[in-house]
Amino acid sequence: MTQLYFxxxxxxxxxxxxxxxxxxxxxxxxxxxxxPYGCRTGVCQSCIMVSxxxxxxxxxxKGLREVQKQQGxxxxxxxxxxxxxxxxxxxxxxxxxxxxLGKEFLSDTVVRIRLSKAICYRPGQYATLWKNAxxxxxxxxxxxxxxxxxxxxxxxxxxxxxxSNWVKDGMQIGDSLEIQGPMGDCYYTVEDKDQTMLLSGxxxxxxxxxxxxxxxxxxxHRGRILxxxxxxxxxxxxxxxxxxxxxxxxxxxxxxxSVREMAPEFQARAGYSSDIYTLAKMLMPDLSNCKVFxxxxxxxxxxxxxxxxxxxxxxxxxxxxxxLSFPK
Amino acid sequence: MSVYEAIxxxxxxxxxxxxxxxxxxxxxxxxxxxxxxxxxxxHRKQKAFLTMAFGGPNAYTGxxxxxxxxxxxxxxxxxxxxxxxxxxxxxxxxxPQNYIDxxxxxxxxxxxxxxxx
Ligand code: HEM
Numbered sequence: 001m002t003q004l005y006f007x008x009x010x011x012x013x014x015x016x017x018x019x020x021x022x023x024x025x026x027x028x029x030x031x032x033x034x035x036p037y038g039c040r041t042g043v044c045q046s047c048i049m050v051s052x053x054x055x056x057x058x059x060x061x062k063g064l065r066e067v068q069k070q071q072g073x074x075x076x077x078x079x080x081x082x083x084x085x086x087x088x089x090x091x092x093x094x095x096x097x098x099x100x101l102g103k104e105f106l107s108d109t110v111v112r113i114r115l116s117k118a119i120c121y122r123p124g125q126y127a128t129l130w131k132n133a134x135x136x137x138x139x140x141x142x143x144x145x146x147x148x149x150x151x152x153x154x155x156x157x158x159x160x161x162x163x164s165n166w167v168k169d170g171m172q173i174g175d176s177l178e179i180q181g182p183m184g185d186c187y188y189t190v191e192d193k194d195q196t197m198l199l200s201g202x203x204x205x206x207x208x209x210x211x212x213x214x215x216x217x218x219x220x221h222r223g224r225i226l227x228x229x230x231x232x233x234x235x236x237x238x239x240x241x242x243x244x245x246x247x248x249x250x251x252x253x254x255x256x257x258s259v260r261e262m263a264p265e266f267q268a269r270a271g272y273s274s275d276i277y278t279l280a281k282m283l284m285p286d287l288s289n290c291k292v293f294x295x296x297x298x299x300x301x302x303x304x305x306x307x308x309x310x311x312x313x314x315x316x317x318x319x320x321x322x323x324l325s326f327p328k
Numbered sequence: 329m330s331v332y333e334a335i336x337x338x339x340x341x342x343x344x345x346x347x348x349x350x351x352x353x354x355x356x357x358x359x360x361x362x363x364x365x366x367x368x369x370x371h372r373k374q375k376a377f378l379t380m381a382f383g384g385p386n387a388y389t390g391x392x393x394x395x396x397x398x399x400x401x402x403x404x405x406x407x408x409x410x411x412x413x414x415x416x417x418x419x420x421x422x423x424p425q426n427y428i429d430x431x432x433x434x435x436x437x438x439x440x441x442x443x444x445x
Contacts, residue, residue, distance in 0.1 A: 302367075305367055306353070306363075306367065309346075309350065309353075309367070310350060310353060310354065312350075314346050315345070315346050315349070315367070315368075
């Protein structure tokens with residue numbers, strides 16, 4: 001049992017007894033304290049809090065910036081304190097209001113939405129979108145802050161996805177919603193413009209990678225940029241036109257697809273291979289001095305990261321954006 | 329001057345950690361200990377290991393080493409494999425032999441604690 005002291009808006013203190021292994025967020029919610037939260041897995045950062053003078057467990061600070069860590073910020077959904085702790089809400093990430101400018105299907109399961117430019121960001125970072133005060137989801141920024149005058153996100157529609165089905169069926173052009181962010185460090189920071197870059201992702205992992213590649217090209221990257229995209233079926237391949245346009249415009253940019261369940265007519269098509277890991281090894285066997293960006297589900301990112309590391313990419317040169325599934 | 333300072337301190341650890349980590353992941357005698365889900369966390373631990381092996385600043389005691397490695401049932405073979413990865417790394421980075429000898433000495437000094445004997 002750990003004692004938790006929650007300092008509310010008017011500095012009143014609520015005392016909460018945390019059960020063994022219980023997170024700060026769950027303890028507060030269980031006691032009826034109304035605090036914001038989203039994914040509950042440490043990604044969306046909606047539940048960020050601050051602890052003024054306590055040691056914050058390291059595991060509760062993953063993904064935060066160094067200055068935030070030093071200032072005692074932490075994610076309450078990942079914080080299981082062993083010592084008594086004083087916590088309060090932080091206004092670090094203010095929510096901004098944004099308007100829906102466009103909505104369009106990119107494939108059977110991916111909807112592109114465009115929102116008014118309410119935040120400053122780097123392509124490849126992500127932001128949390130709030131349907132209302134309870135329902136929030138996190139998506140990667142595909143658009144470019146200077147080249148585009150909108151924010152673009154790719155929303156994968158899941159059969160029982162509360163947020164994604166609302167985007168698909170309910171969201172209308174002109175609607176307003178709230179946005180919070182940006183977050184994440186999967187963006188173009190390459191100082192050496194001749195460095196080779198490998199970007200690899202599965203499914204809507206395309207979103208941050210497209211953002212990063214386009215940003216690199218706009219910033220005048222000269223080195224080879226290879227983008228390796230994986231999908232389960234041919235229908236899962238989307239954004240082909242935009243990728244082809246980019247390829248046409250920039251000769252150092254190249255895209256390859258890997259479709260796991262390939263239809264025979266595609267097997268013959270040059271550049272396709274059914275296993276993304278094999279394809280990566282074939283196309284770039286040696287990743288020394290290469291900058292790597294990965295995006296997709298946890299098992300893909302883990303496996304590809306390991307493979308790239310063993311192919312001699314430096315750990316510090318591998319940036320990854322792991323999409324986590326939301327607990328029901 | 330300690331070996332740690334002589335070979336370049338934290339910069340030497342940073343240069344060595346990727347090389348060392350790759351070696352242990354590829355060594356079937358010990359890879360299972362290091363092939364964990366969280367590569368960043370593992371990377372941090374390997375830096376702690378190298379800092380200590382290079383005689384750098386660390387707060388570990390023999391008792392800590394016992395506890396850190398307790399329950400892993402480590403054997404002589406495991407220890408040899410880690411030592412080989414360490415020496416291999418230092419050779420790759422062209423660290424002079426006299427420093428390598430000193431670093432091996434530091435590793436050997438905690439051997440009993442690591443193996444919990
Ligand atoms: C050569 C002597 C060794 C030294 C100086 C040493 C040093 C260390 C240090 C400093 C840590 C703590 C890292 C941290 O959590 O902050 C650690 C953890 C660890 N060591 Fe060693 N080590 C040695 C040998 C070995 C061997 C032979 C193995 C197994 C083959 C091994 C496997 C591990 C593992 C798996 C951990 C992580 C434990 C955890 O997850 O908390 N070590 N070691």
